[in-house]
Amino acid sequence: MTKRVAIIGAGPSGLAQLRAFQSAKEKGAEIPEIVCFEKQANWGGLWNYTWRTGVDQYGEPVHGSMYRYLWSNGPKEGLEFADYSFEEHFGKQIASYPPRAVLFDYIEGRVKKAGVRDMIRFETVVRAVEETADGKFTVKVRNLPEDTEYEEVFDHVVCASGHFSTPNVPEFEGFDTFKGRVLHAHDFRDAMEFKDMDLLLIGTSYSAEDIGSQCWKYGAKSITVSHRTAAMGFDWPDNWAEVPLLTKVVGNTAHFKDGTTRDVDAIILCTGYRHHFPFMADNIRLRCPNILATPDLYKGVTYINNPNVFYLGMQDQWFTFNMFDVQAWWARDVIMGRIDIPDRAAMQADIDARTAGEAALKDDYDCIWYQGDYTKELMELTDYPSFDVEGACQAFKEWKGHKKAGIMTFRNNAYKSVITGTMAPMHHTPWKDALDDSLEVYLQN
DSSP, rough: OOOOEEEOOOOOHHHHHHHHHHHHHHTOOOOOOOEEEEESSSOOOGGGGSSSSSSOOOOOOOOOOOOOBOSSSOOOOGGGGGBOOOOHHHHOOOSSSSHHHHHHHHHHHHHHHHGGGGGGEEEEEEEEEETTTTEEEEEEEEEEETTTTEEESSSSSEEESSSSSSOOOOOOBBBGOSSSSSEEEEEEOOOGGGGTOEEEEEEEHHHHHHHHHHHHHHHHHHHEEEOOOOOOOOOOOOOEESSSSSSETTTEEEEEETTTEEESSSEEOOOOOOOOOOBBOOGGGGOOOOSSSTTTETTTTTTTTTTEEESSSOOOSSSSSHHHHHHHHHHHHHHSSSSSOOOOHHHHHHHHHHHHHHOOSHHHHHHHHHHHHHHHHHHHHHHOOOOOOHHHHHHHHHHHHHHHTTTTTTTGGGOBBBOOOOOOOOOSSGGGGGOOHHHHHTOOO
């Protein structure tokens, strides 16, 4: 009997898994029966933009954290698919920092070419995954348009639902009486909403950096960023300020740990996300923070307590699309019997070694090379097309330097493709002046 594999999510990680199996089929291999369950009406995961916040039309929590006007905050040369270059997709090399619509088009182009859409059941949400007595998995789902529930049995489960959709939402004294709006980055959609406002952002993650930059670009009056441990320290515009942690809000006045105050019109919580998999049974549910060496995952992919369960893309990320690819190729080869899983002691030793390796990292540059080495390791264990991982690391290193040199100008730089070896052109408009980020305008020569 043919094995059955359930993939949860059709975002970049789930699509990578579909492409991995399709690649094996193209080379003549007999692949398992694949069923991918996707809650949204289209593929792309977070890159599938929606205006909705809170709940969707079916009352389900909105998955997307994507906002209008988002541009890639890292060079595309660090995430390019090894089997599908930007040049192949667009017919030419494009600038290094694409907007959301351009990246979605690129992601979609590869899976359209692969012809994997018929493996996906859209608008179908996974309610429960439980192990059966004979070691298989019962997957219970709900067809949202039909409002019906059913279950099927699978031999393997690949959880590829991501970890940037369930917000971590702290509370501060005075939020309940604040006269402005309080929202998490997950619900941020349009920087134009905050034009002419004095904004307070809490957190120093990429979302704080980028949402603040977007609001500055589209006319916010001032940006104040409150940090728990340390300021980001970039060369911010004159209407930016970095302050210690918020202690309370009285009326519209924010009070900070150093005794200073600021009047603000809105507060955006850029406080990160939770790894949250309520549909997975307790004995197969991953519990972890956002770190590089994910606990309980052998090779960063296979769940140690049940090696027939796989989690993709669960690491803190420098590498993204191509790292998801090598994880998917590796998971595919385990499922297809090409790679053997060792005993539990060996799996634990692998996890412990990765944890120790992360603990020894001194700075962001160490983190980049650590994850680059991890990507290379899995790539070399499979037939995923080889690419210049070292070159991608160097692109990330240059990107870090460009950010330090100018946080509002770093997107005005270009890098060399590690797939084709060609240099990206400079974009026709500086990022701060590029107010129309549509695909058509971006691709103009």
